[in-house]
Amino acid sequence: MFAGVRAVFFDLDDTLCEYWEAARSGLFEAFAQHGPPGYPAEEMVGHWAKAFRNFLKEIPHPDWYPRYLKTAEITRTEQMRRTLAEIGIVDEERAKQLSETYMRERDSRLRLFEDSIEVLDLLKPKFALGLITNGPADLQRQEINTLKIERYFKAILIEGEMGEGKPHLSVFRRAESMVDSTPNETLFVGNSYAHDIRPAIDAGWRTAWIRRPTDIPPSAGPGGSAVEKKPDDAPNPDITINNLRELLPHLPS
Numbered sequence: 001m002f003a004g005v006r007a008v009f010f011d012l013d014d015t016l017c018e019y020w021e022a023a024r025s026g027l028f029e030a031f032a033q034h035g036p037p038g039y040p041a042e043e044m045v046g047h048w049a050k051a052f053r054n055f056l057k058e059i060p061h062p063d064w065y066p067r068y069l070k071t072a073e074i075t076r077t078e079q080m081r082r083t084l085a086e087i088g089i090v091d092e093e094r095a096k097q098l099s100e101t102y103m104r105e106r107d108s109r110l111r112l113f114e115d116s117i118e119v120l121d122l123l124k125p126k127f128a129l130g131l132i133t134n135g136p137a138d139l140q141r142q143e144i145n146t147l148k149i150e151r152y153f154k155a156i157l158i159e160g161e162m163g164e165g166k167p168h169l170s171v172f173r174r175a176e177s178m179v180d181s182t183p184n185e186t187l188f189v190g191n192s193y194a195h196d197i198r199p200a201i202d203a204g205w206r207t208a209w210i211r212r213p214t215d216i217p218p219s220a221g222p223g224g225s226a227v228e229k230k231p232d233d234a235p236n237p238d239i240t241i242n243n244l245r246e247l248l249p250h251l252p253s
């Protein structure tokens, strides 16, 4: 399937590492420790999810985006202010405490999927490997350090450091130039159709859409399900996989 591929780029969150699960338990822990009295953590996660879905629409605006690119703290704390506002509470100290605890508890739970290191080890001698991840510069660097994966990659592209992220085509062009590959020689492996797969197809890359069973964001709310669907008229990825090992038989040896 992927004859001629020389470079393999990966998305980070929920492709190589189990981000949503860490975020979900980090949130529960934060609200269990520092949530307002009388409000169960589960209920607060629901309020967080609603506030998050609304706030997400504002992040690309000039009011927030430049600050979001630099550091995760500003929008994470604002997100907690808005969560408390959902239940009519204004409490700056508590918002900061929740934000800090959420970050710490999430980071301490961040894990690579068990197949990630195995597959990266196998691919590293044969392909130029790269990482393309969206998010604030400080947070994405912190994740890469926590997971100890920097040494695998010839190219690391972070939205916060570049000033723009996926799905912008320029990100994919920059990635090609960093590993000196043509679009047809370049494969992208990612969990989001909209942010990873569609723009990679548009860039002329080969694509593997990874759909892990844990890939449900906490913004779906407790017990929620928000599995991303490909729009009917949108192009298909070359392959769809459930874990990274399933990629191996498709790659040139």
Ligand SMILES: [Mg+2]
Pocket (backbone or CB within 6 Å): 011, 012, 013, 014, 015, 190, 191, 192
């Ligand atoms: Mg992802």
